[in-house]
Amino acid sequence: MTGLRTRKLLCYGMMMLLCATGCLSADGEHDEHADHEIPAHKPEHFVEAIEQLSLRSQAVKSPQDNQELSDIVGWLPELAAQTDLPKSDWDRIHELTLQWQMLEEQPEKLAAAIQDHQTELDTLSQRALELDTSNSLGQKVD
Amino acid sequence: MIDAITWGAVLRVAQAASQAAPFILTGFIIAAVFRRWIGPANVRKLFGDGTWRSLPQAWALGMLLPVCSLGVIPVMREMKRAGLTGGTILAFGLTAPLFNPLSVLYGLTLSEPFTIFAFSLCSLVVVTVIGLLFDWVFPTSAQTPEQTQASPYGIKRLTSVLVSMGRDIWSYSTVYILIGLTGLIVLNVVLPKSSFQSYVNGGDPLAPLLMTAVAIPAYATPMLAMSQLGTMFQHGNSVGAAFALLILGAGLNFGIMVWMTVSYGWKRSAVWMTVLLAVVLGLGYGLEKPLYPTDIDAADHSHAFDVYCCPFEYSADNHWTQVQQKLADDIRPEEIIGLLCLAAIAIAGLVVLLIDRRFNLEAWLTTPPTQTAESKSSFDIVLPNWVLGGSAIGGLVAVSVVLCFAYYPSPEECLDEIFIIKGEVLSAARSGDTEHAMYWIPIWEDWNRRLQVGVYLRQLSLSDYHRMKARVVADQLELLEHALEHEQREMREQEEDDHHDHHHDVDPHEEVDYYATRLARAHQRMVRAYLQLNDTQSKPAVKSTDAAETEGS
Numbered sequence: 104m105t106g107l108r109t110r111k112l113l114c115y116g117m118m119m120l121l122c123a124t125g126c127l128s129a130d131g132e133h134d135e136h137a138d139h140e141i142p143a144h145k146p147e148h149f150v151e152a153i154e155q156l157s158l159r160s161q162a163v164k165s166p167q168d169n170q171e172l173s174d175i176v177g178w179l180p181e182l183a184a185q186t187d188l189p190k191s192d193w194d195r196i197h198e199l200t201l202q203w204q205m206l207e208e209q210p211e212k213l214a215a216a217i218q219d220h221q222t223e224l225d226t227l228s229q230r231a232l233e234l235d236t237s238n239s240l241g242q243k244v245d
Numbered sequence: 246m247i248d249a250i251t252w253g254a255v256l257r258v259a260q261a262a263s264q265a266a267p268f269i270l271t272g273f274i275i276a277a278v279f280r281r282w283i284g285p286a287n288v289r290k291l292f293g294d295g296t297w298r299s300l301p302q303a304w305a306l307g308m309l310l311p312v313c314s315l316g317v318i319p320v321m322r323e324m325k326r327a328g329l330t331g332g333t334i335l336a337f338g339l340t341a342p343l344f345n346p347l348s349v350l351y352g353l354t355l356s357e358p359f360t361i362f363a364f365s366l367c368s369l370v371v372v373t374v375i376g377l378l379f380d381w382v383f384p385t386s387a388q389t390p391e392q393t394q395a396s397p398y399g400i401k402r403l404t405s406v407l408v409s410m411g412r413d414i415w416s417y418s419t420v421y422i423l424i425g426l427t428g429l430i431v432l433n434v435v436l437p438k439s440s441f442q443s444y445v446n447g448g449d450p451l452a453p454l455l456m457t458a459v460a461i462p463a464y465a466t467p468m469l470a471m472s473q474l475g476t477m478f479q480h481g482n483s484v485g486a487a488f489a490l491l492i493l494g495a496g497l498n499f500g501i502m503v504w505m506t507v508s509y510g511w512k513r514s515a516v517w518m519t520v521l522l523a524v525v526l527g528l529g530y531g532l533e534k535p536l537y538p539t540d541i542d543a544a545d546h547s548h549a550f551d552v553y554c555c556p557f558e559y560s561a562d563n564h565w566t567q568v569q570q571k572l573a574d575d576i577r578p579e580e581i582i583g584l585l586c587l588a589a590i591a592i593a594g595l596v597v598l599l600i601d602r603r604f605n606l607e608a609w610l611t612t613p614p615t616q617t618a619e620s621k622s623s624f625d626i627v628l629p630n631w632v633l634g635g636s637a638i639g640g641l642v643a644v645s646v647v648l649c650f651a652y653y654p655s656p657e658e659c660l661d662e663i664f665i666i667k668g669e670v671l672s673a674a675r676s677g678d679t680e681h682a683m684y685w686i687p688i689w690e691d692w693n694r695r696l697q698v699g700v701y702l703r704q705l706s707l708s709d710y711h712r713m714k715a716r717v718v719a720d721q722l723e724l725l726e727h728a729l730e731h732e733q734r735e736m737r738e739q740e741e742d743d744h745h746d747h748h749h750d751v752d753p754h755e756e757v758d759y760y761a762t763r764l765a766r767a768h769q770r771m772v773r774a775y776l777q778l779n780d781t782q783s784k785p786a787v788k789s790t791d792a793a794e795t796e797g798s
Binding site for chain 1 (some may be wrong): 629708709710713716717720764767770773774777
């Protein structure tokens with residue numbers, strides 16, 4: 104069973120597999136490179152994200168509005184990391200994001216929670232802008 | 246097309262052979278130590294043969310030993326000679342290539358720790374279920390243990406391990422290893438360049454199945470598998486596909502399948518494979534929702550699997566030069582050492598085979614030396630074989646832990662390396678040398694990950710803040726890579742057809758410049774964050790002293 108017959112069967116099987124894959128290989132001339140799709144509502148930078156949160160939290164009219172608002176909340180830590188805000192500020196933003204993500208299914212509560220922290224968000228946004236400007240980086244990249 | 250496929254296969258096999266060399270060497274060492282120092286009886290004890298612990302014990306030992314799916318083949322053959330059951334051998338053989346201290350550490354910083362923990366537990370479920378089933382359905386899978394005489398203490402005992410390694414490298418172990426590498430040839434033929442980027446997206450019900458088809462013939466070192474696992478989670482790819490890649494891509498190859506068939510027969514092997522695939526796919530689909538990351542933007546493609554595809558465009562030429570260049574660029578020092586050691590063992594093995602023709606080497610190795618009263622000193626302590634064997638195996642584990650600190654240097658050292666790489670990438674990108682930039686980008690990505698692991702290793706934690714800073718750099722690297730690919734495509738199209746005007750919404754080179762600038766800024770922020778790691782209080786951001794590098798290097 105485990106002797107010569109099995110080894111022969113295996114050899115034939117491997118040869119057939121190699122031949123079959125040769126026949127099955129697709130035409131390689133097509134280039135299937137896919138581009139990154141960035142959602143249209145993704146803010147370009149942290150300052151814009153704060154502005155969008157302020158505007159959108161006051162105008163949640165449909166499930167799509169709520170979804171986009173939730174998306175922006177989710178992007179906040181990533182966008183904040185693209186500024187010079189220190190760790191303590193970033194941790195605060197991350198903490199707020201985690202709290203707000205638990206309210207995703209409750210649009211009114213989410214909007215209210217964002218509005219309650221608007222002053223704090225505006226302060227963080229202003230600080231980010233000042234730090235980036237002072238570090239000669241500029242917040243807005245065109 | 247034939248040229249591209251042929252040279253692509255040469256490149257993939259050569260790359261895999263060099264990556265596998267240190268692990269194959271380790272596998273031969275472990276097999277020889279099992280045979281000569283630990284002995285069949287103690288090997289059975291080590292794996293809890295005949296007890297309920299055999300499968301989880303095999304899993305646990307597999308988690309510790311640093312071998313890959315090719316290097317585990319000599320060990321499995323030795324375990325069979327020692328008389329272990331098929332279920333135990335296959336449990337070890339499937340687990341050992343998946344995890345080791347280096348790869349687990351790597352994985353803990355890439356994915357959520359809970360994910361790695363869950364995958365480890367699921368691998369235990371996989372090997373336990375199929376091992377129990379195999380041993381229950383085929384209770385006579387264990388062979389009669391080979392009787393081997395132990396070598397006496399002294400130089401013969403040391404030489405016996407080298408002799409075993411030399412003989413093993415010229416045995417069917419190497420044949421199965423070579424068969425294991427043929428899977429890469431199959432993938433190289435079936436998958437044109439970059440053709441597997443969009444087939445494992447999250448939410449795609451076919452993703453685990455397609456990944457299974459690719460993972461079985463694929464070869465991945467434990468580190469590569471863990472790296473790809475992390476990339477899949479960061480891109481929101483299918484969790485089931487990630488699990489299939491880990492278990493089957495890292496754990497299985499054609500060589501193991503052929504060895505199984507020869508050792509246990511095609512019926513038992515078919516049963517084992519069927520159950521394995523059913524359990525892996527079942528768990529994969531089951532884990533899809535619970536482990537799917539919710540805090541990332543799912544990408545619609547990933548470059549992580551380009552390494553399994555043909556590396557060359559079918560229309561390209563100059564393959565041999567590219568193969569040489571790629572091998573010279575990619576080979577690492579530890580791989581060179583591994584290859585040299587294997588070559589030395591192969592030469593030693595040839596010498597052993599020649600000696601065996603004229604002289605009974607085995608009899609010499611097992612004959613105790615003549616001992617006189619003067620030659621025995623009270624300070625001479627004869628260590629039992631099992632102490633030597635245990636020390637050797639334990640030493641391998643300890644060395645792999647220590648190697649973690651070398652492989653994942655301190656943050657300062659990583660940042661120094663990244664500084665050099667950054668210069669290469671940004672200057673090449675801005676000057677239009679896309680090939681050079683694209684060569685260095687994966688190296689930067691690798692050091693970016695090593696930076697995180699280096700911190701985690703030394704501080705036993707990595708804050709979300711630092712993780713996000715590194716992730717931003719990784720994202721910008723990927724965007725720059727795409728911009729460079731876009732520029733390359735445009736240049737190629739322009740070369741092919743100079744008569745047509747090419748209108749672009751965005752000038753490809755402007756796009757490259759844009760992302761190069763963003764990358765430079767992201768890198769600066771990351772450097773500040775990591776250099777402030779030891780600060781107990783956060784300080785205002787430090788003024789940049791080299792702002793010029795963000796505008797052009």
